[in-house]
Amino acid sequence: xxxxxxxxxxxxxxxxxxxxxxxxYSDSASNYFPWYKQExxxxxxxxxxxxxxxxxxxxQRIAVTLNKTAxxxxxxxxxxxxxxxxxxxxxxxxxxxxxxxxxxxGTRLAVRP
Amino acid sequence: DTEVTQTPKHLVMGMTNxxxxxxxxxxxxxxxxxxxxxxxxxxxxxxxYSYEKLSINESVPSRFSxxxxxxxxxxxxxxxxxxxxxxxxxxxxSQETSREQYFGPGTRLTVT
Numbered sequence: 001x002x003x004x005x006x007x008x009x010x011x012x013x014x015x016x017x018x019x020x021x022x023x024x025y026s027d028s029a030s031n032y033f034p035w036y037k038q039e040x041x042x043x044x045x046x047x048x049x050x051x052x053x054x055x056x057x058x059x060q061r062i063a064v065t066l067n068k069t070a071x072x073x074x075x076x077x078x079x080x081x082x083x084x085x086x087x088x089x090x091x092x093x094x095x096x097x098x099x100x101x102x103x104x105x106g107t108r109l110a111v112r113p
Numbered sequence: 114d115t116e117v118t119q120t121p122k123h124l125v126m127g128m129t130n131x132x133x134x135x136x137x138x139x140x141x142x143x144x145x146x147x148x149x150x151x152x153x154x155x156x157x158x159x160x161x162y163s164y165e166k167l168s169i170n171e172s173v174p175s176r177f178s179x180x181x182x183x184x185x186x187x188x189x190x191x192x193x194x195x196x197x198x199x200x201x202x203x204x205x206x207s208q209e210t211s212r213e214q215y216f217g218p219g220t221r222l223t224v225t
Contacts, residue, residue, distance in 0.1 A: 032212050043203065043216040044156065089155050098169050099144070099212055103155035 002027040004092050006104025013080050014112050021107045023090035024072040030092040033066060033073050034101070039086045047088075048075070080111045117217035119204050125223045128194060134220045136187040136204030145187040146205040146214065147179060156203055156216075162187060163209070194224045 003026040013019050025033075031052035036044035050057045050064045050073065057064050061080075066073040077084055090104040117138045126132050136145065144163045148156035161169035162181040176198075178190040187204055204217040 034213065036216075043218045046213055046215065049213060091155075093212070098161055098163065099207070099209075099214075100158055100161065100169060101156075101214060103157075106153075106155055 002030055002092055002094070002097070002102040004090060004102050004104040006090050006107060008107060009105065010108045010110070012110045012112060015080060015082060017080055019075075019077045019080050019084070019109055019111075021075045021088055021090070021109075022072060023074070023092075023104050024070075025092040025102075026071070027092075027094065028068075028071065029094045029096060030102075031095065032093045032099070033064070034091050034093075035064060035075050036089045036091065036103075037086045038089065038106075044089060077109075080109075082111050082113050085109055085111045117204055117206050117215055119202075119217035119220050121220055122218065123221050123223075125225060126191065126194065127225055128196070130194075131190070131192045133191065134189040134202055134204075134222075136189075136206075136217055137185055138206040138215075138217075139185055140206065140208070140215070141184075142206035142208050142215075143184060144207045144209055145181065146207075147177075147187070147189050148203040148205065148216075150201040150203055150219070160189075191222075194222075196224050199223045 006023045034049035037047045038044045063076045087106045091101040147159040150156045159173045160179045165181045180188040201219045203219045205214040207214045
């Protein structure tokens with residue numbers, strides 16, 4: 001089955017700096033890659049996603065890049081703010097497995113004011 | 114309505130109890146999911162319903178029994194649980210075409 005690795009497990013940045021979280025996946029058939037943000041005690045919230053026919057997608061301060069050849073994708077957050085502090089999960093899925101999401105292990109991001 | 118709702122928010126049950134978790138969405142989504150999340154871990158898929166039929170069971174023990182009464186509702190029936198089943202149980206739904214899964218707030222379950 002699919003395996004998703006995520007790095008780093010913790011990340012601390014100064015407010016205003018950029019943060020980058022990286023994920024790799026094992027199954028080349030995966031073609032949908034969402035990112036979720038989960039604040040303490042809250043639900044996972046979909047913040048951005050990318051499909052395999054696109055190399056990059058941007059939404060304001062958040063961008064995701066995908067390298068299908070290398071089987072890795074990354075989340076980039078620019079001009080970080082304290083409210084960006086949360087756990088971020090990447091995930092991968094493929095149609096043939098019923099769109100089952102396989103999650104990475106999570107990155108705890110702390111933005112220092 | 115653009116949210117997935119879950120009840121109850123918190124549940125404490127003994128190992129001999131029978132209880133049910135409920136999930137509801139009114140976004141017209143035809144796929145619904147149950148996940149289990151332990152502290153500091155990612156969500157783990159348990160079950161998937163597609164068009165009200167069970168399409169994926171991730172080898173979940175039979176003490177967890179899902180039910181999809183209609184396209185808006187998803188239940189998880191619990192019986193004879195173990196303390197290690199204590200976790201946050203999350204429901205999610207998605208439109209098959211868009212594949213974006215939206216999560217409910219979860220039920221925090223404690224088995225004593």
